[in-house]
Amino acid sequence: MSASDPSCIFCKIVEGKIPSRKVYEDDEMLAFHDINPWAPVHFLMVPKEHIASMAQVEDRHQALLGRMMALAPRLALQEGCRPYPQGGFRIVTNTGAEGGQEVQHLHVHVMGGPRPWAKG
Ligand code: 5GP
Ligand code: ZN
Numbered sequence: 001m002s003a004s005d006p007s008c009i010f011c012k013i014v015e016g017k018i019p020s021r022k023v024y025e026d027d028e029m030l031a032f033h034d035i036n037p038w039a040p041v042h043f044l045m046v047p048k049e050h051i052a053s054m055a056q057v058e059d060r061h062q063a064l065l066g067r068m069m070a071l072a073p074r075l076a077l078q079e080g081c082r083p084y085p086q087g088g089f090r091i092v093t094n095t096g097a098e099g100g101q102e103v104q105h106l107h108v109h110v111m112g113g114p115r116p117w118a119k120g
Pocket of ligand 1: 009018020021032033034035036037093094100101102103104
């Protein structure tokens with residue numbers, strides 16, 4: 001079992017202690033809809049391991065982050081983003097206070113769908 005932080009809301013979502021609308025799950029990662037979407041499609045991809053932010057990423061995480069980036073376009077289409085180039089999506093990872101990060105468990109926002117968006 002991966003390292004978990006008992007006070008972290010995304011660890012609780014990973015463990016099923018807080019419900020979420022799941023988009024994808026495997027041994028190493030989970031994707032679920034953002035509770036407060038900025039765009040018609042807005043989901044988060046998280047490693048199951050508690051990594052506080054991109055600032056704590058280590059060499060051993062390379063394959064996991066690579067898989068996450070490679071999977072994001074497939075999940076974006078599955079969740080309703082239109083194909084590139086007319087459609088597309090935005091991928092964002094806020095990091096640290098000045099990077100606008102509110103939840104201290106590494107997550108990738110994937111946003112898309114017809115504009116205007118609520119934010120971004
Ligand atoms: P950050 O600002 O850290 O990049 O983004 C955190 C995101 O997590 C926000 O977009 C927020 O709406 C989302 N979020 C916070 N708490 C929960 C929750 O309990 N469930 C879900 N599904 N999303 C959450
Ligand atoms: Zn966590």
